[in-house]
Amino acid sequence: MERELPVIKIAETEFLIDVENLQLVQRENRKNTISIEEMHDGGNGYNFRYCRNNKTVQGPGWQKPDLIKVYIPEFVEMDPEGMAAKYGLSLSELKGKSDFDIIVDQEALEKRLNGRLTTVDIAGHLFYVDIPMEMLRPHDDFLSKGIRFDDIEFYVDDNADEYIIPYHPGRHEFQDIDLDNIVEFPKDLILVAFPHERFLDPVAINRKAGYDLTAGLKYRPVQSHFKSRIVNVKETVFQRIMEDNRNRKEKREVKEAKSKQRRRGL
Secondary structure (H helix, E strand, O other), rough: OOOOEEEEEEEEEEEEEOOOOEEEEEEEOOOOOOEEEOEEEOOOOEEEEEEOOOEEEOOOOOOOEEEEEEEEOOOHOHHHHHHHHHHHHOHHHOOOEEEEHHOOOOOHHHHHHOOOOEEEEEOEEEEEOOOOEEEEEEEOOOOOEEEEEEOOHHHHOOOOOEEEEEEEEEOOOOOOOOOOOOOOOOOOOEEEEEHHHHOOHHHHHHHHOOOOOOOOOOOOOOEEEOOOEEEHHHOOOHHHHHHHHHHHHHHHHHHHHHHHHHOOOH
């Protein structure tokens, strides 16, 4: 039997406390949510500007009378049972712990703060996430160009917050392809997917931006190691691009053939 979620009331509107997704969900309108990412983390709870009319978070600049500031407790206080179940802890183990203590992998965070670089396995080869150098730097291959974030920015899937890139497993590097003319995917390349750098190493991203090193780690959790996935070309936009290029090529060839026939008087 599915557990009934606890409720918090905000300006006479009831919201379900959804710890699975770290958000509040309006009871009468499940499409209306307020994510932890939209809240200001006060350290021992959260606050946000709330529009009583729209029943949602509003950003800076709103001056309407129905805009109020809301304070809510941490999720571990609002729904300890749900947090314990999600993170595999007993209720007694939650005692005295904050959301940060529970949500963030403390061991991975300590290693990262002590200088250990995050690693990514790409098709069996290890890469270091090197934010200062703005690249994925291959382990034990000094001939490889690696994977520079500037070179692959076109290949980011914003909806999934990840890159899907053509990769040469023999050279351990990104290889660009001519999207305007490609009709077949190169046999020596594969497509690999891995998270955007803000998820690969949020600590280094915070340092680079001048933020507190632990800022945002509740929804961009620090992780010591990632494994990329190999993507089937047929399941991506590359397949459509190749089909479109093939169709254009065939039409062009037919047009050129007819033009030659006319010139020959056939």
